[in-house]
Amino acid sequence: MKERRPDFKDIKSFEEFTRYYWYREELSKICKSLGLEYRSTKQELNHIIEQYFMGNRIEKSQRNGKKSQTEVVTLCTPLLECAFTFNQKFRDYFSAVTGVSPFKFNADMATAWRKVKAENDLNFTIGDMLKVYYGESDYAKYDNSVCQWNQFLKDFFLDKFSENYFDKLKVAAILWKEVRDSKNEKIYSRELLNKYRNKIEEYHK
Template sequence: MQRPEFDSIKDYTEFCKYYWYRDELIKICKAHGLKATGSKIELNKVVEAYFSGEKILPEKKKSAKKKEVVVTELTLDTGLIACGFTFGNRFREFFKQQTREENFKFNVDMVATAKAVKESGDESFTLGDLLDIYYGKKTYATYDKSALQWNKFVKDFCADEATGIFNERLKAAAALWKIVRESDIKKEYSHDLLEEYKHILL
């Protein structure tokens, strides 16, 4: 089934059958006078609220002065907000020392958590808490992995040996994804899906 226009969709369940890019969600929210900022997950929540009769309106810009960062020495007890936490080298080096991992990388749950802490203004949350998030000892905010549907689709497409018939696999994957995205088909790659639409892709 072809994806309908947003205004002809009756409820959130029907809306979820289709894949929407973040840019499309922003346009939908703006067109309906809703909050149109944030991640794709946040925008989906705005749309969900809209279908249940609640309007999440755009936030008024705060004119509060930014606090000056005074923390110079980082410890596990240092507040995330107090030290002006970013995902830059200073903090990567700190976590590299704490974990003793030479190639330390922030994971997606750390990113989601830091964003949530800053948005809520939670001054009690520390770098030690963020380390616990890294090790999976605590949960604060988790990254919604459904936002990675396209990545998984391409990975699974390329892993299927049958897709070796395409000179440009990525183009073929994108063409197949477009069919899936604009329909109510499950947003996952399968060999059966390839067989069904191979004639269009060749």
Template structure:
């Protein structure tokens, strides 16, 4: 089944049968006067609300309040109070805390920092964020369903049978396009390969 135009889709359940890229979701939201910013997950929530009769409108720009800068960061420093970002100053702070030379923020830290800022939780500290890094606490987790394409390619390439293609990535992308625009599960399987393998040879 080919993916229909958005305006001909009757409900959110039908909408979820198909794969949508983030830029497509942004276009849909803009075309319908809805909030068109945020992650793919957030945009999906805006569209889900739209199908249930609620319009989440674009946010009006807020004038930023000047905050007093925190000079020295400690584990007790509030994430909101210090104006936390994923910039070099904070990466260096966590590098020192973990002892990891090439420290990188993980996806759950990103999801948590965003949730803390959105909720205005002033009690949440950099120490709490470090606990998220080590998996000692859970506050908000990253929805890994946004990585369907990455998993699809990984599983495609892990299947030795796909070695018949000289350009595996192109073949994976062509097969993904078929899956993405259909109501099939957005997962790679060997059966899927067997069904469509001759198309890409």
């Protein structure tokens, strides 16, 4: 029987939150109800909710209660002054600059934007974001271990052998720690249950 997804208010941790699938619109409504930034990509909204569970609030940008007056966007325009977001307007702009159509923002760009907002970096420009796109900047790099953990967790829950454990999330975390810290591929396989059986049994003692 499929596990029923609880209401967000009843979820106690980000680990529990990631066990369920959420649409971007749902994430946006959750963030808005919590007084957090809600006009972002799905990836950013997940990050905002993760930070919320860690006790960090990424609140809606106020910009002194006024919308930015900057209408003309150039490579020298700071992101925080042009109401930057991953929408069609800026997709068209980067498409025109790069000659890439359709243009797609990449994970490093999303990571850089999160850093700009978190640090209120008023000096980071559209040109700097373009360097991130081309891989010419080390301003921010996306940590793909988050995606790897989510896929690992999903594959573990799909394995019928995971039903043998009461606290499946904890068992998955034990296995992930071993895989993450090893030189092996960061994927789930049933063999891991046998390989790290002792560690799992130690937890259940």
